[in-house]
Amino acid sequence: MAVILDGKKLREKLLTELKTKVDKFTIKPTLVVILVGENPASKIYVNNKKKTAEKLGINSEIINYPADISEKELLEKIGELNQDKTVTAILVQLPLPKHISKENIINAISPSKDVDGFTPYNFGKLFSGEHPNVYPCTPKGILLLLKEYNIDLEGKHAVIIGRSNIVGRPLSQMLLNENATVTVCHSHTKNLEQITKTADILISAVGKNIIKGEMLKSGCVVVDVGIFKDADGKTRGDVDFESTSKIASYISPVPGGVGPMTITSLMLNTVELFEKNLL
Numbered sequence: 001m002a003v004i005l006d007g008k009k010l011r012e013k014l015l016t017e018l019k020t021k022v023d024k025f026t027i028k029p030t031l032v033v034i035l036v037g038e039n040p041a042s043k044i045y046v047n048n049k050k051k052t053a054e055k056l057g058i059n060s061e062i063i064n065y066p067a068d069i070s071e072k073e074l075l076e077k078i079g080e081l082n083q084d085k086t087v088t089a090i091l092v093q094l095p096l097p098k099h100i101s102k103e104n105i106i107n108a109i110s111p112s113k114d115v116d117g118f119t120p121y122n123f124g125k126l127f128s129g130e131h132p133n134v135y136p137c138t139p140k141g142i143l144l145l146l147k148e149y150n151i152d153l154e155g156k157h158a159v160i161i162g163r164s165n166i167v168g169r170p171l172s173q174m175l176l177n178e179n180a181t182v183t184v185c186h187s188h189t190k191n192l193e194q195i196t197k198t199a200d201i202l203i204s205a206v207g208k209n210i211i212k213g214e215m216l217k218s219g220c221v222v223v224d225v226g227i228f229k230d231a232d233g234k235t236r237g238d239v240d241f242e243s244t245s246k247i248a249s250y251i252s253p254v255p256g257g258v259g260p261m262t263i264t265s266l267m268l269n270t271v272e273l274f275e276k277n278l279l
């Protein structure tokens, strides 16, 4: 049976260490989260972020705008937060309503307060092999989890399924930095199973139950990023746990794997930006 990559346990460890660090700060970091509209999932996410920040002693504020706020108003608010010296980290919760350009909004965040690492400056740094101010939260959490279990990435074939800007694309660069050989698959990939069978490390970020044990090489490491509700309302990942856990050497569960690591990375990034801005 595969060893479980326990994101909850690692979250406890890393956040305990982080709290000790934050306790020593005389001025605390301040994370501002902008939420537009009433998307129930987004509300849960931003409230969890605020609660976790507060437990660590990080100041946190949620600014909730109605769904019909104009792009101009939102841009003005981001401009104001960029100038506000007491605000050290800014996060705009996605998705945004259709009338607002996600690109324009992300581009407006100061790279030194861009806690998600999504601005063109930070993304560009990552893709040119330099250090961004911070690394995007979900890929960062995945690497922290793999490192905690001493999983060697050097020279390994890492197969990522999904090429979004929040997971697959930045993760591909971060795995290249670790000297893995990286293949990125997506909805147009042909013969997916032939590729997954060659993976030493398989990371799936799709949002559909697409990975079964027979698609894997014996002993591979499986990281399940997907989260969705099935027809019975149960939380599921991309990976069929039962068949996969018999083939894999390590597997991250859903829930309790990558999810807790994403919020942990957000807190780590908030403190990293705060420390960098003090320099």
Ligand code: NAP
Binding pocket: 138, 161, 162, 163, 164, 165, 166, 167, 168, 185, 186, 187, 188, 189, 192, 205, 206, 207, 208, 210, 225, 226, 227, 228, 258, 259, 260, 262
């Ligand atoms: P996304 O933007 O919808 O991207 C999904 C990716 O999957 C796309 O690249 C898509 O290909 C690819 N895809 C779709 N069907 C496929 C198929 N049959 N075979 C191969 N590839 C396929 O989603 P996302 O934002 O990256 O999120 C992905 C999943 O991860 C979701 O379930 C999300 O909830 C979860 N997630 C979890 C965390 C966490 O903290 N645990 C964080 C972020 C996301 P195309 O590009 O060709 O469309």
